[in-house]
Amino acid sequence: MSNAETAGPAAKRKPDISPERCDYTKFLDIVSSKWSALILYALEDGPVRFGEMGRRIEGISKKMQTQTLRQLERDGLVHRELTPSIPPVVDYSLTPLGRSLIGPLQELKRWASIHHGEVMQARDNYDRTLERAD
Amino acid sequence: MSNAETAGPAAKRKPDISPERCDYTKFLDIVSSKWSALILYALEDGPVRFGEMGRRIEGISKKMQTQTLRQLERDGLVHRELTPSIPPVVDYSLTPLGRSLIGPLQELKRWASIHHGEVMQARDNYDRTLERAD
DNA sequence: CGGGATCCCAAAAGATACTG
């Protein structure tokens, strides 16, 4: 308290929100990549093999599938089980930690399914209003 | 049904998950940028002026603040109110749509605050296991 | 079958300078 930094009358002064401290940022860090949630969904009903998963998720490449799975595995959300036969068999499944994410994720899907129309309409409106301003 | 596409015995064949159709993808499209949720949080307790917001959010640049606010405004989550005095005063606030997002977002913060430690530990573990494999 | 390695591109974000 030695510093003459006594706050002004408006009260709020110094930063109280930061990316590093925000838990939502931590969440994004884990599952904001394009394919991560999609992979979690594919695993929702039980273990799935790599190839099967690839066929179920439209448009994913082997590279992105592998890369995203590695991240999820590294974060402890997904378990990888290799059966070293020839050809090899690799099964992926949710860990308990991974499964604990399904609930919150479904909340978001609900929000989006309910409100996405409003968002699109707001965008339209915003864009058309700008056009008229030329 | 003219196509001889009768499914094999393993049942699951064609893609049933896609980025375009997934509601979670739509959600990410709206609030996955680095600063968007932080700005929503800054508005949680009521209207805030541009400068005040900037001081509250650590590390944000004016450019990113403006850019993110424009996106949120375009999507109908944030309302912008300009008082054309000199110098100008601009207040930002949540719209009802924006406020409807706060709940789901808090779910995620809760998940992250509870489980982030496990994730970090899993990462550590994964990385150290890899190091030993040289 | 289930990857790894490499190259390339587009989008997001940051730095800096200028303005009504």
Place this chain on the structure above:
DNA sequence: CAGTATCTTTTGGGATCCCG
């Protein structure tokens, strides 16, 4: 005060080819 404009850097993702 609250922006805009421009430039550069960083990151994420896709394409392609190779491997045990």
